[in-house]
Amino acid sequence: MQVYEAPLRDMKFVLHELHQDDGFGNLEALEEFTPDLVDAVLEEAAKVAQEVLLPLNRSGDVEGCTLENGVVRTPQGFKEAYELFREGGWCALASDPEWGGQGLPESVNKMTEEMICSANLSFSLYPGLTHGGTTAIEGYASDELKQFYLPKMVSGTWSGTMCLTESHCGTDLGMLRTKAVPQDDGSYKLTGGKIFISAGEHDLTENIIHLVLARLPDAPAGVKGISLFLVPKYLPKDDGTPGPSNGVSVAAIEHKMGLKASATCQLNFEESTGWLVGKPNKGLEAMFTMMNTERVSVGVQGLGVGEAAYQSAVWYAKDRLQGRSLSGVKNPNGPADPIIVHPDVRRMLMTMRAHNEGCRAISAWVSRALDAEKHATDPEVKQRAQDFVALMTPVVKALFTDLGFETANLAVQVYGGHGYIAESGVEQYVRDARIAMIYEGTNGIQALDLVGRKLPAHMGRYLRAFFHPVSQFIEANKGDETFGKMIEALEKAFGALQLSTATIAQKGMKDPEEGAAAATEYLRLTGLVAMAYCLAKSALIAQRKLAEGTEEAAFYKTKLTTAQFYFDRILPQATAVFLAIKAGKGSMMALEAEAF
């Protein structure tokens, strides 16, 4: 059964307690968002997620989207849910107040995103893509376009898409073919086909605003010849109501592994009118600005699904009676003990829990930096925040979605045979989670971004924003009475990360393939250390709270134990990936292609 209750206590912990000393806080611009206000927003978001979106998750999966006569229909209930969602102001949560948004801090927004993704990943894409679109328009479009489109998009009245992929090119966008021909009135006519367009067509909003990558007639070949265009489904009339159809048609909707309630469309543009966003041939820059913020959000999707899968597994592990505990009967009145008594089930549940808490702690840290990047007044803080975000974006995207999938998979395992049956609801998590490892840049691409771009930039300056706090934390707490061992383990893993970093920097300079061959493991090692740092820090805080005396002893004790489990059972993986990195590309690249 799909069970979900927003982990509000942990969210408040990572927002208000864990990262207070990260130097990204106390932003004057965000002063009005007091802890009380933030908590209230989170509680309201939890209600929407649990009460409005969760009930539609499985039905949406079963029913899916349909395409009839060129019209895409979302599953039953989605339209009403979207209406409620929009009216509640949830579409506009993190947008700039100038365009009617509520200007909520990213740190809070990312928590609400997590809840929405936990409750209904398919649904999350509709407002999510709109938000991505508004980011690009805000950053790069002309004032005229901004004035006209942003208010409607921010409010959720109109939705947005990102049209990048074509049938022959995904990762390698330099090959794309859609063309844009300038018109006398300053607009362009776009012609071409796009695939894999999430929310490309649906019945939730009165208009859809596509952001389309295309080539100008005189554009140079490759990625330096790509421009970004705004192309509405219906050409708006001057009064802002949707006008005539703009030549955008749906050729098909994809039949996918999961995420079935999200309409993934093949779109055809035929002489569709569009307007240039940003400078000619600089489309990728604009697209990547948006994509970078989207990548953190996709990471949060992984976490969201992971949390729902974990809770559903816990529910089942307590409910399902099977076998007896090896340490003596725990449920004498029943025919068997609940399976949560079994060590292997515990192993799975603790793993899932540790992954989720570790990722959530990182999510809060990175999104605090997103806020500082935007609002900090001290240029040094701003720079450090930018560096940190740049470094951690690929880590968040790939680590969270890898672990989210792994966690969903474990949930199926906890359910046993029943997990493999659709009615249990947990196999949907596996199918839904799978896409997050692929879209917005596959996790392999994320790893290359980390190793090839982020690691060497400015002689490793981005790394400093992460390595220095971890190093200082280790030095400050090395001899800690209670946590000495934990810090030692963190130090060891951190040492492996330092060594790997230096090795990759050195080898990669001489032979880029060496860097690329180590990339995925290196990203994982970074993630493992980041989680270890956050969880060790959590443990220290929990210990202090317990020593001071608290009414929430249960929460902090659980936190402590989860951290301990992570150090006992998960962090040792750091040694394994370290060894893999050290091995180099040798055997990986040795075979001739014909030998495969």
Next chain:
Amino acid sequence: MSDSIRKVCVIGAGTMGAGIAAQVANAGVPVVLLDIVPREGENRNAIAEGAVARMLKTEPAPFMSQAAAKLVETGNIEDHLDKVAECDWVIEAVIERLDIKQGLYAKLEAVKREGTAVSSNTSTIPLANLVEGRSDAFKRDFLITHFFNPPRYMRLLEIVTGPATDAAVAGKVERFADVAMGKTVVHAKDTPGFIANRIGTYWIQLGLNAAFDMGLTVEQADAIAGKPMGVPKTGIFGLVDLVGIDLMPHLQASLTSTLPKDDPYHEIARSHPLIEKMISEGFTGRKGKGGFYRLNRDMGRRKEALDLATGEYREKTSARGPSGRAAKGDLRALVETKGAVGEYAWAILGGTLAYAAALVPSAAADVVAVDDAMKLGYNWKSGPFEMIDRLGAQYLAGRLDAEGKPVPEILKLAGERTFYRVEDGKRQFLGLDGDYHDVVRPEGVLRLADVKLASKPLLKNGSAALWDVGEGVACLEFTGKMNALDGDVMKLIIEAIPLVSSKFRALVVYNDADSFSAGANLGLALFALNIAAYGEIEKLVAGGQMAYKGLKYAPFPVVGAPAGLAVGGGCEILLHCDAIQAHAELYTGLVECGVGLIPGWGGNGEMIDRARKAPMMPKGPMPAVAKVFETVSTATVSKSAAQAKEMLFLRPDDGITMNRDRLLHDAKQKALSLVEGYAPPEAPEFRLPGEGGHVALNMAAQGFRKRGMATDYDMVVSDALANVLTGGEADLVDTVSEQELLKLERETFMRLVREPRTIARVEHMLETGKPLRN
């Protein structure tokens, strides 16, 4: 006739004459500088005196030291021409007018001793014309010595002798110019423009013509005609700005009037209206109101370039579009690049190389002379024939032929062959007889490059190598980028010590590069700092200390032979050598404070030891420490080897070699002279001023701070430096061992390394090349 030159007279105190006089003085030889008596004013020596005064303020400085300036005696040709009788060489550097020169020679003939060489610095007038009307005796003593501007820094000297010139007189001048003045002599025939300027002018003219004809911007042209060809990045237009745009018509007039009628220069010599307009309005380049480039101070020091089409200045563009960089130094790929890049590259390179090839043997005896002239006179990385080898002589000939242009004989002679080859470890060139001949280095010239052609390294890793340079002497070479020092260098030193002690008699630390060493590899260090790998940094510091002390106490003499930049760790290794043989152009210093650090490889102790043994240093622990503090806290760098002695980076008896090519040989001789009875130095013990001295040094630094000459963070860094130099916790009565001082140095260094403001300084230096004053 005296066979050595003990005193020189330079007549003509313009930029060239004065600069030549300064370089004579830099060699430690007294020099008389004369010019005419000014028409106005009472001081009859005003012109020569003014020239010396001006040179003392010029940067880069013509004098290597104050002491050198004192060797120049000034005067005028009316009252002091008799001084010529005291001189062994008279250099005439007056205005380029035949009548004036001839008049002067007539007067000289009356006062000079027989056997005193007279040479003209003319760049345009044939020797035969100059000596017209002079006696045979005068003709025997006469030759042309053509220096390049600025005479201290440009290594080329073209020498032209006439049919009557006495070989002994020419030999005396050549030896002095080479050994004492540090010039590399290239023999040229008595033809207009000699070698370098003849080719250089042709090259510039082609570059200007093609840029105008093709409608290129000056940035585009220079981006192609600079780095991608191994030519300084000034390219064509930047070079013309540098030498003076107004010089162009003069050169052109001179060459067109003197070159034979069939010389290809006549076909390309033309004037461009824009250039004429610029000259007439005073836009003569860097010395004038601006040139093809300028810095517009009214617009916040905006860098501007001239639009060749409109003649208006506009902002200099950095996005130059396609340049020749894509060819990555492959000349064939460069001239074959499609579009403007390849077209422009071929226009100037094809034309210039063909022109240069046709000058052997009419203007130069062999290809080596042509290549040396362009490398030393125009700072080209490769000479024309070396470039032809990279392009392919046959390719060049074929393409010229296909375009209906004449193919120089020497290209036909080469055929499929190259002009240079390496045979049995020896570099050889193609002679006019069609055979290869060894490139012969003058006596006393030893190049590591030649050693490397003939042998394999004894040891080698990514950053250093060890070579056998003969007679039982090994040579430690740095090989990294900018010869930066890192763990690999230290590792190789540690490996080299037992090898040298068992198989060699001495070691020199030397390399052929322009910069001896820019110091520790800061990029590597910054990366390590960014990932908080402090342990690695400490290992690097300790490893360097150990390696340098290993050299110091090795059972064989070690001679450092630096040239050019030797700063930070590159200076510290010199401080650990038994002796130094330095090139006169040595820019050395301990610059660590500039990046928020202190010397970490034993430099502090060595400098204190140096200072306390320096002559004239007052006794007691404080004066030596204060002197070192002053030099190191301000990151002072010497501007010559002579100055490095004043700053105590060199010892009084360390040697100075004027000619860069002779440095390795001289260093080797110095090392060999130390072999007999060599015993490593005793480890010093220090008596340091301790806390009291530390406070005094801090007060001195505060003085700088108050005058706005030091920043807050400078105070932190200089405090750390003072801590080490005064011995930390040491008390006046304690002695501090070398090892204890090293430990203090290391600990203090490691403290600074963790400071965010130090990281900011290092980062800024690496990203911008300039120090951050935080």
